[in-house]
Amino acid sequence: MSLVERALQKVQAGEAAKRLAAKPVxxxxxxxxxxxxxxxxxxxxxxxxxxxxxxxxRDAMRAAGLLPQPDRDREIADQYRAIxxxxxxxxxxxxxxxxxxxxxxxxxxALPGDGKTFTGxxxxxxxxxxKDHSVLLxxxxxxxxxxxxxxxxxxxxxxxxxxxxxxxxxxSVILPTDVPRLSVLPAGRHTEHATELLSSxxxxxxxxxxxxxxxxxIVLFDSLPLLLTSEARVLTSxxxxxxxxxxxxxxxxxxxxxxxxxxxxxxxxxxxxxxxxHGTSGYYYGxxxxxxxxxxxxxxDAASSS
Ligand SMILES: Nc1ncnc2c1ncn2[C@@H]1O[C@H](COP(=O)(O)OP(=O)(O)OP(=O)(O)O)[C@@H](O)[C@H]1O
Ligand SMILES: [Mg+2]
Numbered sequence: 001m002s003l004v005e006r007a008l009q010k011v012q013a014g015e016a017a018k019r020l021a022a023k024p025v026x027x028x029x030x031x032x033x034x035x036x037x038x039x040x041x042x043x044x045x046x047x048x049x050x051x052x053x054x055x056x057x058r059d060a061m062r063a064a065g066l067l068p069q070p071d072r073d074r075e076i077a078d079q080y081r082a083i084x085x086x087x088x089x090x091x092x093x094x095x096x097x098x099x100x101x102x103x104x105x106x107x108x109x110a111l112p113g114d115g116k117t118f119t120g121x122x123x124x125x126x127x128x129x130x131k132d133h134s135v136l137l138x139x140x141x142x143x144x145x146x147x148x149x150x151x152x153x154x155x156x157x158x159x160x161x162x163x164x165x166x167x168x169x170x171x172s173v174i175l176p177t178d179v180p181r182l183s184v185l186p187a188g189r190h191t192e193h194a195t196e197l198l199s200s201x202x203x204x205x206x207x208x209x210x211x212x213x214x215x216x217x218i219v220l221f222d223s224l225p226l227l228l229t230s231e232a233r234v235l236t237s238x239x240x241x242x243x244x245x246x247x248x249x250x251x252x253x254x255x256x257x258x259x260x261x262x263x264x265x266x267x268x269x270x271x272x273x274x275x276x277x278h279g280t281s282g283y284y285y286g287x288x289x290x291x292x293x294x295x296x297x298x299x300x301d302a303a304s305s306s
Contacts, residue, residue, distance in 0.1 A: 028064040031056045031151035031177070039176050054151050054177040054184055066121060066150070080126035083243075083271060087123075088133065090241060090267060091218055101211045102240035102267065106140070106221040108232065110259035114247040115273035117146040120222040123243070128182035133216050136174065138185040140221040140235060142194040145187030147222045151177075158188030162206050163197040170209055185210075195224075199234035207238045226259045233262050241267045248275035 031054045038053050061067040068076040091103040107120040124137040138159060139147035148154045157173045176183045197203065210219045221239065224232040236242050242263050246256050260268065 028060065029150060029152045030060040030064055030066060031153070033151075033153055033156065033175065039178065039180065052175060054153060054175050056151070056177060056179060064150075066118060076122075077126065080122050083269075084123055084126050084130075087241060087243070087269065088127065088130065088218065092133075092216070097267075099266075100207075100238055100240045103218050104207060104211050104221070104239045105218060105241045105243060106223050106235055106239040107243045107245060108223050108226050108236065108259070108263070109245040109247075110225065110227050110251055110255040112144075112225045112228070114225075114251050115245045115271075116225075117141070117150070117222050119243065119245045119271055119273060120220055121147065121150070124182055124220050125179065127218055127220070128179050130181075133218055134181040134183070134214055136183050136185060136210065136213065136217060136219045138210065138219060138221045139187040140198070140223045142187050142190070142198060143224055143229075147184070148186040151184055151186075153184065153186040155189070156186045158186030159206070160188030160191055160194055160197060162188070163200060163202050164191060166202065170206070170213065174213075195229055195231040198224075198231040203234075204238060226262055227255055236263050236266055239266060241269065243269045243271055245271045245273050248272050250274075 033052055034055050035052045038051055058067060062069060087105055091101075091105070093102070096102060107116045107123065109116045120137065124135045127133060127135045137147060139145050140159065141147070142160055145154060148156070148158065153175060156175065157168070159173075161173060162168055162170060170185075173188070174183050174185050191197070207219075213219075221235065223235055226232045226236070244256070244259060244263065
């Protein structure tokens with residue numbers, strides 16, 4: 001029995017199974033695509049050919065719980081700053097380790113609903129504040145393209161179209177947003193072979209092209225739950241860094257361990273999502289991160305901060 005099958009067996013019991021069986025949350029829309037308008041040249045990173053741009057509605061994001069209420073803005077911004085800093089540092093450090101570029105970052109989780117999309121979106125917004133860098137948020141969840149849905153670009157061509165049509169140019173499907181230095185690659189139009197395409201040789205080429213788009217650009221991938229799809233595991237092998245989102249007090253410990261094992265030899269960061277933060281009322285984002293050195297470099301070594 002494979003590791004994935006064993007992991008699946010485990011999650012089929014208990015709380016995790018309830019979550020899998022739960023009805024999918026209907027995602028609100030927080031953005032829309034506006035034709036005939038593009039951001040100023042200085043903010044067009046990476047290059048793209050589109051004459052359209054996604055506008056984000058901050059109020060709708062707050063109403064949907066995707067952004068904090070104004071009184072928590074600062075605290076939450078600090079948390080995402082703490083999470084992004086080491087990721088950016090690793091992405092652009094002079095000495096790059098062997099393997100995929102560290103600027104390719106996947107937001108992963110063991111199970112559905114742990115907070116990948118939420119974390120990915122907030123991390124992308126936080127990274128886009130960095131004047132020296134740009135961020136391309138890729139909707140790599142081709143089964144539940146929540147990023148694309150949220151941004152109102154669900155029916156736009158994107159990753160899947162690039163995978164099925166090698167003649168399509170990447171910059172024709174990247175959409176700029178009205179947030180300076182943030183652009184989006186939608187999941188693309190659904191095909192029944194969506195997950196197989198994610199693990200295809202063509203995907204390796206597309207990811208390599210995405211990494212070359214901008215010298216100072218970060219490419220952040222939202223993804224499928226690791227323990228449910230082998231394709232998500234293939235995606236980790238193409239990434240330089242993986243951010244594993246763990247839902248505090250919910251994601252079973254075994255599932256986290258199995259996910260870490262599946263990720264294998266990659267720079268791995270853990271984000272403890274929705275942790276109850278002492279001293280604040282109730283719980284909201286609450287993130288902590290830890291970094292485990294890749295196997296073969298001294299074994300697990302977690303550091304944490306809040
Ligand atoms: N830190 C957080 N604070 C508040 N709400 C959160 C937080 N993280 C996640 N959520 C909410 O929890 C729900 C699940 O999160 P999200 O969609 O990001 O999970 P996911 O891992 O992407 O799930 P899936 O695997 O189904 O795509 C969403 O409604 C999201 O808005
Ligand atoms: Mg998601």
